[in-house]
Amino acid sequence: MNILFLSLSDFSTIEEKGIYTDLMREFVSENHNVYIISPTEKWKDRPTKLIDKGSYKILKLQIGNTQKTNLIEKGVSTLTLESKFLKGIKKYFSDIKFDLVIYSTPPITLQKAVEFIKKRDNAKTYLLLKDIFPQNAVDLGMLKKTGIKGLLYFYFRNKEKKLYHISDYIGCMSQANVDFLLNNNPELSRENVEVCPNSIEPLIIEKDENRIAEIKIKYEIPINKTVLIYGGNLGQPQGLDFLIECLRANERNENMFFIIAGSGTEYYKLKNFFENENPKNARLFPHLPKDDYDLLANSCDVGLIFLDKRFTIPNFPSRLLSYLQASMPVLAATDISTDIGQIIEGANFGLWCESGNLEMFNSHIDKLCNSNLREQMGVNARRFLENNYTSKHSYEIIMSHFK
Structure with a gap:
């Protein structure tokens, strides 16, 4: 054709x-x-x-x-x-x-x-x-x-x-x-x-502990904490006011560390927050060399998804795929219109809360600081990707109409 x-x-x-x-x-x-x-x-x-x-x-x-x-x-x-x-x-x-x-x-x-x-x-x-x-x-x-x-x-x-x-x-x-x-x-x-669905051709992500330690040292990221990463667009759809609330609330959490890496129309909000409050438990990166970003992202422990709580349409962020590819459990804080939380929790590769529910978000962080839970959810994440979200799946769905 x-x-x-x-x-x-x-x-x-x-x-x-x-x-x-x-x-x-x-x-x-x-x-x-x-x-x-x-x-x-x-x-x-x-x-x-x-x-x-x-x-x-x-x-x-x-x-x-x-x-x-x-x-x-x-x-x-x-x-x-x-x-x-x-x-x-x-x-x-x-x-x-x-x-x-x-x-x-x-x-x-x-x-x-x-x-x-x-x-x-x-x-x-x-x-x-x-x-x-x-x-x-x-x-x-x-x-x-x-x-x-x-x-x-x-x-x-x-x-x-x-x-x-x-x-x-x-x-x-x-x-x-x-x-x-x-x-x-x-x-x-x-x-x-x-x-x-959004789909990719999955890569095999090899996790080299020595390289992971090197990249964390290079970018001043703790070796012994659970690292949560948000990577991608920083715009209005992401509802970044709640992300800032989460950063403030976990300022003294000794078990975890936030990495925010990306750009967008709302980046200045985060930049102002970091400049004014200088959080010790988080780092903000406007831009990293691609190889460094990929290595850093694949070295983290939990992938974050945020969506503005005002949405009545069911968004489904494609950044989920990179987390699944890296066998990384997901913590999502979104509106109630999307079904991404149902999918994440239904397949047991992460946790969900409504955007704005700080108590539940923090409770989920505490659970995800458990390395055994993270490991099992990570295995589930990669399996779910390979069984549901590959480009082969999307190709076959499209071509089913032409056989």
Whole structure:
């Protein structure tokens, strides 16, 4: 089959590790002809070009700036995405007849590009639903359903419904996402909406105790404490006010230590907290060399997940996969709409509490300071990944519709 994959992820080879590159490698390994559009933002000053890797092709499409810019430029760039994708398809892939188009949210603004291929080639379309927008923006107060912001909401809600309408199949991250989508979009057919989870091609993580000690010494991390790591985006969706509460509450906990590593729009909150209060039981890293970060992350004892308690949509953070890959138990503090806590505790590879419940969070930390419990949960974590969240699983779910 000729497969077209549309994404906002910026990569120049599918040999990179990630939920989309791992999935595309699976399609290539199964002898499909894979074509990818992976944009690069204007501030990087890289003109549009087609990269031919033989078994697959990547169109590096220059788009406007959606990161490291102001809200107005980000909005304009987002609104012009589908016209740029459409032009790229017509210019570089005019002679290719596609059998299947796969695309992900965010963004929801690729609808016309998908619709063009669907009509031109009579192609099937598969949406990987990673983000339910604009409702997530309403939950966080970025948009409203009334006033000026209400006009924006209804514009994006209309785009969202059109994207669902042209999607032959919609793969959701979890069952809670399936239920939310069907309950809020009753016009959708239950037969066309399914669970197609975040997934990776798992690496074997070898834990060398000498290297672990070296990296901890290098970054001034205690050797003899249970180390909890939060790595990734530090933005509004993560509800970082509660993370700061947790840091304060465990300032004198002699058994554990926090590592926070990442960047995002709310990073300054954490930076101010560390500068003003200088917590002795935590370290904040804005950026680490990739090899050091990977080694450090895989040297920790517990992986942390935080989500803002205001969410009514069921988010399912992909950072869970890196924790499972490292055989690391998970401690999640989230809203009550997501089912990530049910999955974590149901498979016994971690613990969950509602974001804001500091007493339960601290109780869970005390339990996870038990090395025997952590070891068993770590084994369960890796087993769950291999049995449920591999790119092979996602590939087979998608291709089940074409056998």
